[in-house]
Amino acid sequence: MSLDRGTNMTGLARMDLAAATATRWWRDAVIYQVYVRSFADGNGDGIGDLLGVRSRLRYLADLGVDAIWLTPFFTSPMADFGYDVADYRNVDPIFGSLADAKALIDDAHRHGLRVIVDVVPNHTSDRHAWFHEAVAAGPGSAARERYIFRPGKGADGELPPNDWESVFGGPAWTRLPDGEWYLRLFASEQPDLNWENPEVRAEFESILRFWLDLGVDGFRIDVAHGMIKAEGLPDVGHADQVRMIGTDTTPFFDQDGVHEIHRAWRTLLDSYPGERIGVAEAWAPTAQRLANYIRPDELHQAFNFQLLVAPWDAVGFRAVIQESLETAGMVGASSTWVLSNHDVKRHLTRYGGGELGLRRSRAAVLLTLSLPGSSYIYQGEELGLPEVLDLPEEFLRDPQRLRNPDHGRDGCRVPIPWADVRPHFGFSLPGIEESWLPMPSSWGPLSVQSQLHDPASTLHLYREALRIRRRRQAFGDTPLVWLDSPEGTLAFGRGDDFVCTVNLTGEPVELPAPGRVLLASTAPATAGDAEPIAEGDLVRLAPDSAVWWERDDA
Structure with a gap:
């Protein structure tokens, strides 16, 4: 289906829009997802909370991100770990209090971090x-x-x-x-709201105002494609409907009426100072349909999951990147890049696990951080955490496992390690024996404390990449230009002085160096291992690696 509004802009209008949005913080922001239950435990009960997040704000600021996205911390019976909300204007005691939320927002701002909170408008808890x-x-x-x-x-x-x-x-x-x-399109404890009812719309406008008045900088909108259902609630006509989500039209998702809601929310967001934003978690059957959510008068961003599901292949990666940039550009928006989140298996494991998965995941982050648009980092990926695949049965609580035991999300939600101290690696307070999900005994070397002392660590790679990204003129809205490169690799420039190369093969690949090495997931080598590498030298890109280059004539 073609876009019916906002996509027929003239070239001049697109240039004006680009000029007007070039400095907006969210267009090239790096946003760190905090899964609150598993980030840091501040009160010693084995469950992450707002006090724990607040205690780690310096770490996030030093990492170099621009904003944090907090998963739901509202009052909830936790049938779906907070995505079943009983009171949208209060904090569940597991996570703290409303005063803790306000203190966290204010402290984050003092650290130069914006705060995005999750709002769940498709359904409430059955205890609402x-x-x-x-x-x-x-x-x-x-x-x-x-x-x-x-x-x-x-x-x-x-x-x-x-x-x-x-x-x-x-x-x-x-x-x-x-x-x-x-x-209830999700668990039986999550009844769907009727968004044709004006009372529902008014209530959520009030909820958004409540949190905006408290100081949040935006909202991640859960199931942003789901609030409107087709008139008459017609049958789909066949089973296994979950496979249709994001690939085909359904009467319960991505109905045109959702856009009226998002336009109203955009008007509300724009009425507040400081560029408050809306981010859609939306699944749509085509790239064009997804772009509908980020037209100039709708939401600011929509999660782009295409790279997340793409196989490790240069041709496929390039196609996804190109289509994503073109689709977002049709409506004057910036793209987003996501490798992992709380709903999918961690990408280190998806990319093969072990050393292979680590190499590929390090290369993937340099790729995504050098693309035009905004990048989302899921907590722990900067430590190179794998999916935990052997959690004891008694700890597996994800309701999604009802559909398929192999598709549970518990393994990507294991708490992250802060120090090489067992049993919970600094996630909780001393004396606490168990975290809400057990942590692998081998995670000590992956902890923040351990990696801060290792300049070759994945944490150091992320920190340096974010430092370079923040200071470089080539990023922001500077377009990507594809460059010729050997089969199985990608190469592109941003501006006059920056090039990224990625070798997605399992073998070394030779090419002329496009400049001096700025940063590498695995260092390239010259034929004679001469150092330093200069522009034009014949270099070997390591298997499954990415390199950032600075051109000598910049």
Whole structure:
């Protein structure tokens, strides 16, 4: 489907838009995702909290990121670890208090860090006051109009209202004792809201204002593609619907009506000073459909998951990068780059694990950090953390495992190690024996403390890459220019003085050096191992490596 608004800009209009947005912080920001439960435990109960995040702000500032994104810390029974919200204006006691949230926001600003919080508008918890009221009020009540209730099919209404399936497996409907069914596209504890109801829209505008007034710099919008359902709730017509998400049209995701909501939210965000932003977690069947979410009057960013799911292959990577840049450029937006998050297996493991996965993951971050747009870092990737694949069964609590035991997300949510001190490596306070998920006994050398003393560590690579990125004129909105390079490699320039090369093969590859080495995931070598490398020298790029070069004639 072609874009129907904002995509037919003239060349002059695009230039004006580019000029107007070139200095906006979010267009090339590096944003660090904090999965609050697993970042740092400040009160000693084995669960990460806001006090723990606050205690590590200096680390994040020294790392060199521009903003932090906090996963939900609102009041919740934790059926889906905070993505089932019972009170959007308060903090769950597990994570602290509202005063802790305010202190964290203020402290982050003093450290030069902006704060983005997760908002969950598609559904609430079944323990939200609205849902309690809806259940008590009964069929046909105004309280039930806030959610999506329907009578069932069959002689006695014993069958679900349609064939929709939950993202977590099974029917997307749960029946109440009074016979009515409610829609819940995720867990049964997460009833979907009815966004056709003006009361729902007004409530969320109030929720956004509450947190904006508290000082947050923006929102990551969970399931931003899901609030509007097709009229009449028609059947899909076949099973295994989760495979359609992001690849095909469904009646419950990416309906055109969601854009009216996002336009209203953009107006609200723009009414506050300081460039507050909205970031869509949106899955759409085409790049063009995804671009709808970031048109000039809608949200500022949308997560681009295409590189995350791309195989380790130069042709595939280049195609994804090119399409992503072109699609975002159609609407005057900047692209985003994501390698891992709290919902997917860590990319070091996806790239093969062990030394192979580490080499590739180090190369991948230099690639993404040198691309035009904004980059997201998932906590612990700067330490080279792998997916934990052998968690004991009694610790596996992710509701997504109901769909497929192999697709649980617990392994990427294990707490991160701060010091080489067992059993929880500085994640919690001394004397605490267990963290909410157990940490591998081998993680001591991967801890922040250990890597700070090792100039060859992955942590040092990230810190240096972010330092260079921040000071270079070539980044920002400077376009990417592809350069010729050997098969299995990528090479591109940014501005007059910067080149990135990536060898995605398992063998050394020779090419003329485009300049002096600025930074390398694995150092290249000259034919005679002469140092330093000068522009024009024939060099060998190490297997699965990336190099940043500064041109001599800059």
